[in-house]
Amino acid sequence: MSEETSNNEEYAYLDRGGFSSEKFKIELRGLPKFYGIAELKKLMNHKLGLSVSKIKRPKVGNHWLYACFQNDEERDKAIAALNGYQWKGKSLIAEAAKPAPDxxxxxxxxxxxxxxxxxxxxxxxxxxxxxxxxxxxTPYWNIPYDEQLKLKEKEIKHILMKFDNEVWRIDKQKRSKIEANRKIYNGLSFELRPIQKSPVTEGYRNKCEFTVGMDEETKKPTVGFRLGCYWAGSVAVAPVECLNHIPENMKKAVLVFQDFVRKSDLAPYSPVDYKGYWKCLTVRQSTQNNDIMLIIAMDPQTLSNEELDKLKQEIIEYFKLDEATACGIKSVYIHLISKRRVGEETPKPIHLLGTTHIVDTILGRQFRISPEAFFQVNTAGAEILYQSAIDMSQVNEQSTLIDVCCGTGTIGLCFAKHCGEVLGLELIEKAVEDAKANAQLNNIKNCNFYSGKAEYTLPAVMARAAADDIIAIVDPPRAGLHMNAITTLRNNKRVKRLIYISCSPASVTKNFVDLTRASSKTLHGAPFSPVCALPVDMFPHTKHVELIVLFEREREPTTSDVEKSADKIAEDKTVKESKEENDESNGNSEANMNASPVNEAS
Structure with missing residues (x-):
């Protein structure tokens, strides 16, 4: 193969149709040593009036990165505005960048x-x-379950030790306490409790997202999972009958939809040339009664409204058949997904058939679940997770619980009978509607839920808390909480305890560090200290594990402490001055003694 042919193939994707931000990319160099992506976006989008769609930073701390735009005009405007611009004492260099190869x-x-x-x-x-x-x-599929748990415990301890070491590095005043506690807690400065097993290890998932693609063996459209990712060179999809973490009814529902796709005149969507229609299938299943919800995602491409209406009707008629109802399909949605410009609203799934929600139960509470709402994927494991959080929190009837990233209200509603009030906040409005409906469904009166981004909504929600004893519980997306939300939790002195739940502990250690940092101009309140951590295995046969960490507010310095500190400083100063005087006196005496023979000689 000639080099020219090779290059043509690597960049052919740019001419296949469909949008790619690689076409309109710039390289930005000369960046300052310390800056944040949010800061840079604010500079570009708000101050300079640009419309950046994506920023790609190869590595944190690099003095260069890529910024992508929607078209040539916006890219050229960005180059003109940024090239030579003075930012944080640095002169930026901006120029067009070569697109990445396929x-x-x-x-x-x-x-x-x-x-x-x-x-x-x-x-x-x-x-x-x-x-x-x-x-x-399921990379642990051939490892005995007890061995899986040992591997996960080891990984969690490794992550927490990295967090511990970072706190030791940045806060000298805590070093002696950390070192003393490490002798008690087997190398950590706080307690790490034994991992909690999942009550169910086979067919435990109540939600899966399946890709529609081509099976490389049968060469037929298949609904399953990718064998690899696109950047690694794979787009093949394999059937899922062999996987042991998917319930049998869910597998049957997948085959029912797969049969529909194979009979359809429309091809699966291809990420190689952006052609095709069927993209993925999300299946949600209630462990309470095995009811199943399907959310069919497709790219409508150039289908007219009349053609889409006809397709929707075909889906409705198909999923009314006995084969579909026999595996428990009670709700069907279609989600039309196509390339959007920056700022365009994400389309919502359209309800086609059956009920609008399915219902599941955790700790005796019933929860209705909508297509986009967050709900723990292992219902039996969620009961262990939430009960453990309740036990660790020391919640009482005088406490207010702030449920950050509350989803459909599952955590807050499970806490409700143990505390005075629950205030929850969640980004997805539909999930907040579900949370309010779930409170009514369970006849719970002491819960209120609000929609909005945590970093903006949290201060107003916390201002509504009536109690002086506030417990915050945080269950954020994999990347963790925005720094503004962490700052709000730190600066509200009424927050005495904080329960942090994470499905990706390695991704949120920065949040942990920021919660424990010494007070500063930004972080006014006394820092939190980790008290104990508990891993809960929600994902058997995979490498993933949920982690609960209990943080408690350190004691604020009292007036007496300040006075004692001032007295100690004064005492130390007096001792130091006295020592210096003694040293000086001793030095003079020694000098006189040494001088005497000279004087006698003279």
Whole structure:
């Protein structure tokens, strides 16, 4: 293959139709040593009136990055505004950037050109498609469950030790306490409790998102999971019957939809050339009664409204058939997803058939679940998770619980009977509607829920809290909480305890560090200290685990403490001055003694 042909293939995706931000990319250099992506976006979008759609920073701390735009005009405008612009004492350099090559084509070329790479991948190539799928989706599938738990405990301890070491590094005043506690807690400065097992290890998932694509073995449209990711050079989809974490009824529902796709005149969507229609299928299942909700995502491409209406009717008629109802399908939505410009609102799923919600139960509370609402994927495991959080929180009837990122209100409503009031906030408005409906469904009167971003809404929600004893519980997305939300929690001195729940502990250690930082101009309140951590295995056969960490507010310095501190400083100063005087006196005496023989000689 000639170099020119190779290059043409690597960049052919730019001309296939469909939007790619790689077409309109700039390289921005000369950035200051310390800056934040949010700061840079604010500069570009608000101060300079640009419309950046994506920022790609290869590595934190780099003095260059890529910024992507929607068209040539916006890219050229950005270059003109940014090139030579003075920011934080630095002169920025902006110029058009070459688009990245297609990772799929690049990987294929590497695999054919590099013999060594091919040899090292022989083990993977020799595996069956079923084994490769299990390795990709449930990497612990062939490890005994008790061994899985040991691996997860080890990983959690490693993550918490990194957090511990970071606190030790940045706060010298805490070092002696950290070192003393490490002798008590086996190398950590706080207690790490034994991992809690999942009550169910097979077929435990109540929600899965399946991709629609081509099976590389059968060459047929298939609803399943990718064998790899696009950047790694794979778009093949494999069927899911062999996976042990998916319930049997959910697998049957997947096959019912797969049959519909194969009979359809419309092809699966291809990420290679942006053609095709069927993109993915989200399946939600109630563990209470096995009711199933389907959310069918498709790219309408150039289908007219009349053609879409006809397709919707075909879906409705198909899922009324006995085969669909036999596996428990009670609700069907369609979600029309196409490329959007920056600022355009994300379309909502459209209800086609059956009920608008399904209902599940946790700790005796019933919860209705809508298509986009967050709900823990392991219902039985969620009962362990939430009860553990309640037990660790020391909640009482005088407490107010602030439920940050409350979803459909599951945590707050489980806490409700143990505290005076619950105030929840959540970004997704539909989830807030569900949370309010769930409070009514369970006849709970002491809960209120609000919609909005946590970093903006939290101060107003916390101002509504009546009690002086506030407990915050945080269950954010994988990336963690925005720094503004962390600052609000730190600066409200009524927050005495904080329960942090994370499904990706390695991603949120910065939040942990910021909660424990020494007070400063930004972080006014006394810092929090970690008291104990508890891993809960919500995801058997995978590497993932939920982690609960209890933080308690450190004691604020009292007037007496300040006076004692001042007295101690004064005492130390007196002692130091006295020592200096003694040293000076001793030095003079020694000098006189040494001088005497000289005087006698003279």
């Amino acid at each position: 990772p799929l084509v690049k990987r294929k070329q590497e695999s054919t050109e590099n013999v060594k790479r091919q040899k090292t991948s022989d083990d993977q190539e020799n595996k069956s498609q079923e084994e490769r799928l299990k390795d990709a989706v």
